Amino acid sequence: MTPHANSALLAKLYRSIYRIRRVEEEIERIYPTDKIKSPVHLSLGQESVAVGVCAALHKDDIVFATYRGHAAYLAKGGDLNRMIAELYGKATGCARGKAGSMHLIDRAAGFMGTSAIVATTIPQAVGYAFAMRYRKQDTVTVVFFGDGAVEEGAFHESLNFAALKQLPIIFVCENNLYAIHAPLRDRLAGAGLCARAQSYGIPAKRIEDGDTLALHSEVSLAAAEIRAGRSGPHFIEAMTYRYVRHVGPGDDLFLKYRSQEELDAWKAKDEVKRLAAMLGAPEAQRIRDEAEKEIAAAFDFAEKSPFPSPRELEENLFHA
Amino acid sequence: MRNAAGEITYAQALYEATVQEMERDAGVFVYGLGVDDPIGMYGTTLDLHKKFGADRNFDTPLSEDAMTGIGIGAALAGLRPIHVHQRMDFLMLCMNQLVNIAAKASYMYAGQVQVPMVVRGIIGRSWGQGAQHSQSLHAFFMHVPGLKVVAPVTPHDAKGCMIAAIRDNNPVVFMEHRMLYNNRGFVPPEAYEVPFGKARVLAEGDDLTLVAISHMVVEAIRARAHLAEVGIGVEVIDPVSLAPLDMDTIARSVEKTGRLLVVDNDWTNCGASAEIIAETVERFQGKRAVRVARLGYAPVPCPTTKPLENLYYQNGRTIALKAYDMVKGGVGHWEPHGEDAKEIAEFKGPF
Numbered sequence: 001m002t003p004h005a006n007s008a009l010l011a012k013l014y015r016s017i018y019r020i021r022r023v024e025e026e027i028e029r030i031y032p033t034d035k036i037k038s039p040v041h042l043s044l045g046q047e048s049v050a051v052g053v054c055a056a057l058h059k060d061d062i063v064f065a066t067y068r069g070h071a072a073y074l075a076k077g078g079d080l081n082r083m084i085a086e087l088y089g090k091a092t093g094c095a096r097g098k099a100g101s102m103h104l105i106d107r108a109a110g111f112m113g114t115s116a117i118v119a120t121t122i123p124q125a126v127g128y129a130f131a132m133r134y135r136k137q138d139t140v141t142v143v144f145f146g147d148g149a150v151e152e153g154a155f156h157e158s159l160n161f162a163a164l165k166q167l168p169i170i171f172v173c174e175n176n177l178y179a180i181h182a183p184l185r186d187r188l189a190g191a192g193l194c195a196r197a198q199s200y201g202i203p204a205k206r207i208e209d210g211d212t213l214a215l216h217s218e219v220s221l222a223a224a225e226i227r228a229g230r231s232g233p234h235f236i237e238a239m240t241y242r243y244v245r246h247v248g249p250g251d252d253l254f255l256k257y258r259s260q261e262e263l264d265a266w267k268a269k270d271e272v273k274r275l276a277a278m279l280g281a282p283e284a285q286r287i288r289d290e291a292e293k294e295i296a297a298a299f300d301f302a303e304k305s306p307f308p309s310p311r312e313l314e315e316n317l318f319h320a
Numbered sequence: 321m322r323n324a325a326g327e328i329t330y331a332q333a334l335y336e337a338t339v340q341e342m343e344r345d346a347g348v349f350v351y352g353l354g355v356d357d358p359i360g361m362y363g364t365t366l367d368l369h370k371k372f373g374a375d376r377n378f379d380t381p382l383s384e385d386a387m388t389g390i391g392i393g394a395a396l397a398g399l400r401p402i403h404v405h406q407r408m409d410f411l412m413l414c415m416n417q418l419v420n421i422a423a424k425a426s427y428m429y430a431g432q433v434q435v436p437m438v439v440r441g442i443i444g445r446s447w448g449q450g451a452q453h454s455q456s457l458h459a460f461f462m463h464v465p466g467l468k469v470v471a472p473v474t475p476h477d478a479k480g481c482m483i484a485a486i487r488d489n490n491p492v493v494f495m496e497h498r499m500l501y502n503n504r505g506f507v508p509p510e511a512y513e514v515p516f517g518k519a520r521v522l523a524e525g526d527d528l529t530l531v532a533i534s535h536m537v538v539e540a541i542r543a544r545a546h547l548a549e550v551g552i553g554v555e556v557i558d559p560v561s562l563a564p565l566d567m568d569t570i571a572r573s574v575e576k577t578g579r580l581l582v583v584d585n586d587w588t589n590c591g592a593s594a595e596i597i598a599e600t601v602e603r604f605q606g607k608r609a610v611r612v613a614r615l616g617y618a619p620v621p622c623p624t625t626k627p628l629e630n631l632y633y634q635n636g637r638t639i640a641l642k643a644y645d646m647v648k649g650g651v652g653h654w655e656p657h658g659e660d661a662k663e664i665a666e667f668k669g670p671f
């Protein structure tokens with residue numbers, strides 16, 4: 001797609017994707033110890049979507065995502081220590097242990113939160129984009145959601161309103177072909193996901209194979225158009241694939257809802273490996289070494305952090 | 321708007337509060353089905369778009385679910401949305417966003433975000449509104465930690481609660497009973513807040529505490545007049561806000577009277593009346609004997625035909641009879657006479 005992507009961009013993308021891959025592999029490794037007392041919906045295999053999209057955004061652009069939100073949180077610049085501590089339920093977590101894996105937030109990084117109720121962050125992101133326009137700020141808001149969310153009414157209501165008001169938002173559908181164990185082909189009537197967005201007059205593009213660079217360039221273009229006031233919302237259908245089970249670590253091929261061949265075909269085009277190869281060995285190795293240190297330190301930070309005090313149970317329900 | 325006594329209607333009080341807050345804070349905006357139409361939500365949002373611009377008072381697609389989430393998103397970004405629903409019943413389509421998102425955001429994110437949003441719902445009773453256009457459903461919202469619920473009755477409290485709700489940094493469900501809209505009362509012209517969590521003792525009495533919610537306050541005042549004729553002194557309390565709920569004021573009254581009758585503008589089971597009575601019993605059991613009872617809608621959906629609809633709702637007479645029974649004992653020993661509810665009897669459509 002972008003054969004001559006510059007090496008600074010490649011390094012940035014590889015750093016981001018490798019870090020996310022390894023963080024989640026560590027989560028998988030630690031999970032059986034039960035130190036992480038929170039359901040985890042891993043992005044293993046899907047990292048490139050968050051990486052390609054977020055690398056094209058400004059620091060103060062806003063991202064909303066889903067319970068499968070580790071990748072988006074990290075790609076947008078969410079603090080790693082505070083994420084791992086949150087998974088451990090520690091007071092140093094990004095929400096002092098009250099949120100867990102499914103509700104990550106880092107306001108300083110423009111990561112506004114995630115939800116365990118499918119499709120609910122879509123209207124929130126549209127509302128945020130509405131506020132940015134209302135305040136005449138040139139912030140772009142991005143919302144990630146799964147292919148399952150497209151079936152919810154809130155998706156359609158949100159796209160309609162965003163298109164009606166020409167709001168500065170990019171809708172990114174992470175189409176991993178399944179909602180839990182249900183394949184998209186068994187759930188979808190009509191012409192596909194992009195066609196749904198197009199029916200609201202929203203420009204829509206499907207990116208194949210989790211192509212990080214293609215996602216990056218597509219979002220860069222969309223964001224530039226939005227910032228220049230030349231367009232309202234954009235829709236991107238990012239084809240991707242989840243390597244592990246819907247929730248929790250490990251393989252789920254024994255459930256037989258998908259095939260070894262399908263999984264292998266996606267693993268053969270793994271974006272972590274592809275970007276490493278494009279970047280070249282010495283640079284990639286340097287990035288890996290750095291990331292390993294940072295990740296080890298983050299788990300160490302979480303291990304050593306205290307749990308919240310009992311007094312915190314009833315705190316933060318309301319704002320004064 | 322104001323008469324010589326400084327009085328305006330409940331609807332005008334809501335309008336005045338909204339205008340004053342929109343003037344004070346450029347982040348306040350109003351949206352919902354019909355808010356910028358020529359009726360302007362019974363006058364409460366009339367022509368606000370002409371005054372403040374189309375961004376700040378706009379109609380929406382028929383998308384209550386997403387439009388609630390959109391308000392939440394705008395509130396997360398620092399704006400102060402007021403989402404208006406012509407009937408409380410439509411709030412059922414907003415439940416996902418209100419219960420799962422708005423009520424949770426502050427707590428779940430350990431106070432790092434806030435949702436300063438007002439959700440106005442009008443209780444549609446008049447005549448013939450039937451099963452799906454007349455519900456209150458406030459118990460649903462009271463049940464959920466993280467939501468505030470208010471139901472002001474007087475024009476004074478309508479204005480003060482609206483201003484407090486707009487300034488509140490949390491989601492507030494604001495209940496307005498249609499039959500209160502034309503009531504007049506003194507309303508200070510300047511902006512002021514009526515604090516949540518403080519009940520009002522509207523009239524004092526020694527024999528029975530009568531807690532009434534929303535429009536039932538008007539009926540409770542009528543019941544009090546009936547009961548005065550037979551020498552029964554009733555203390556009428558309007559909680560004003562249901563969440564938070566001022567149980568201290570209610571308990572202080574019950575301490576004196578030893579009797580509590582709660583009349584809700586809703587069904588009784590699992591409702592606000594159940595909650596108020598449970599909390600009262602918890603406070604007094606083993607210390608003081610108290611008599612408790614509650615009244616509410618008949619335990620069925622609201623029928624439209626007038627003779628059945630009249631039976632469905634409580635009124636001054638049914639409340640008085642129940643209170644009489646609690647104080648003197650003996651149903652049927654007394655029949656209240658006097659005026660019936662004018663706003664109900666005199667209501668003319670079309671909607």
Ligand SMILES: Cc1ncc(C[n+]2csc(CCOP(=O)(O)OP(=O)(O)O)c2C)c(N)n1
Pocket residue numbers: 068116117118119145146147148149150174176178179180246
């Ligand atoms: C409103 C709602 N319905 C059902 C669920 C249960 N659920 C959790 S994840 C999921 C599948 C969602 O699939 P998709 O949107 O494709 O996201 P993915 O998990 O594949 O990333 C379902 C049905 C839920 N969390 N919320």
Ligand SMILES: [Mg+2]
Pocket residue numbers: 146147148174175176177178179180
């Ligand atoms: Mg999916």
